[in-house]
Amino acid sequence: MEKTLVICKPDAVERGLVGEIIGRFEHKGLAILASDLRLLDSEVLGHHYSEHTEKPFFGDLVAFMSRSPAMLLVVGGPEGTVGVVRTLMGATDPTQAAPGTIRGDFGLAVTENLVHGSDAVESALREIGMFFPELGAGV
Ligand code: DAT
Numbered sequence: 001m002e003k004t005l006v007i008c009k010p011d012a013v014e015r016g017l018v019g020e021i022i023g024r025f026e027h028k029g030l031a032i033l034a035s036d037l038r039l040l041d042s043e044v045l046g047h048h049y050s051e052h053t054e055k056p057f058f059g060d061l062v063a064f065m066s067r068s069p070a071m072l073l074v075v076g077g078p079e080g081t082v083g084v085v086r087t088l089m090g091a092t093d094p095t096q097a098a099p100g101t102i103r104g105d106f107g108l109a110v111t112e113n114l115v116h117g118s119d120a121v122e123s124a125l126r127e128i129g130m131f132f133p134e135l136g137a138g139v
């Protein structure tokens with residue numbers, strides 16, 4: 001099974017969209033393998049978003065992601081699941097995201113874009129290991 005890490009970001013939790021977002025993955029046929037509602041701190045977010053630490057938006061991103069709890073999910077399915085989840089999420093900028101995608105249907109702001117999904121199988125393994133270490137290699 002191919003697995004990926006999804007984060008329903010603080011805006012999604014605050015707006016009551018977690019059920020809607022989980023439903024999209026379930027209706028597609030993907031499995032929810034783990035979940036945890038958790039307040040993320042700037043230290044873990046610095047690791048999670050290490051590729052973005054030098055970007056001008058990094059401070060706003062960490063402030064947003066740590067302002068209230070996020071719902072973390074491990075989502076699994078057949079080979080290609082990492083890409084399927086990215087397709088269901090839509091483009092990073094919700095104003096550019098296609099209708100029918102999570103960001104296209106519910107977002108208007110690039111920082112508050114509702115969901116995170118791992119961008120490759122290797123990043124998914126790294127992110128799942130970081131956020132759900134108790135699941136071990138067998139996740
Ligand atoms: P994605 O979340 O689609 O993988 P990313 O990894 O390029 O996108 O960026 C991580 C997050 O950072 C993204 O979900 C929202 C924020 N972000 C990206 N580009 C931004 C920008 N130009 N201005 C403000 N926030 C941005």
Ligand code: MG
Nearest residue numbers: 116117118119
């Ligand atoms: Mg990314």
